[in-house]
Amino acid sequence: MLIPLKQDAINDLIPAIATGKQYAYYWANFPTLLKNLFISLVGVLFFWLLGSFFGRAGDNISLIFRIVMGLYWLWSPIYWASVRNNRFRRYRYCGFWRGKVLDVYLTEEIVKEESAIDKLGRVIIVENRRRLFNMEIADKSGFRATITTPVKRIYKSINRGQAVEGLLLTNDPDFMNIAQITDVYIPRNKLWLGEYPYLRRDVFLDIRRELAAIYGR
Structure with missing residues (x-):
């Protein structure tokens, strides 16, 4: 039927934004958390080095990106679940x-x-x-x-x-x-x-x- x-x-x-179950799916397990923490660390170091290269002019922008990447482990499950949802919503x-x-x-x-x-x-x-x-x-x-x-x-x-x-x-x-x-x-x-x-x-x-x-x- x-x-x-x-x-x-x-x-x-x-939904366009991840539900709790969808967030938990992409949070997955401890190895996934370690991987996301590693990505956060690499991102923070990258934008810190980039900000240092451009001096004071790029320091404020670098700080914003460092904060965003530093929280990647927290917001990435929401992002990836939302991307997956939107494929079906189309x-x-x-x-x-x-x-x-x-x-x-x-x-x-x-x-x-x-x-x-x-x-x-x-x-x-x-x-x-x-x-x-x-x-x-x-x-x-x-x-x-x-x-x-x-x-x-x-x-x-x-x-x-x-x-x-x-x-x-x-x-x-x-x-x-x-x-x-x-x-x-x-x-x-x-x-x-x-x-x-x-x-x-x-x-x-x-x-x-x-x-x-x-x-x-």
Whole structure:
């Protein structure tokens, strides 16, 4: 089932400025924080050296850029999440989509490869892998997609045949060519799945209740 929504619904569902969940996604983990702190340090040193090169004339401007770069670790998650959101906000049409889970399965992907030396002095490649949960979804019209996300224990409750809902995006007013699907919602389990939390979930659930009252479940 696909129910077209008003064009301004995209702006309500996918915010221009990062939500808390989107900020947390780009904050990620301690290694990411260290990387961002390193970028902040390099930026501060660069603009300090640049300001010193131009003398007093460039000192005030240099100070502004040093402050901005010094806080890069804090504001960068907002910036990168907002950039990602705006890619989806550019689509002209969106629709509330409801389908079913076709299949669920686990895979692995290589996150990083590193060289190491074993006890015999041989160079070996150490692969850092992560397990992924994959969920194939579809509807009666023939639309199919695969949602991939890092494994969580709670996903064990997801089974084939369960209803799944999300937002489809396109530039085609007839929705014949779907460009993107957002993170999705499984009503029975009250679970959200997706690589990235595009949607404002409170707004999506409000729209879901309104449509349920009109069209039924």
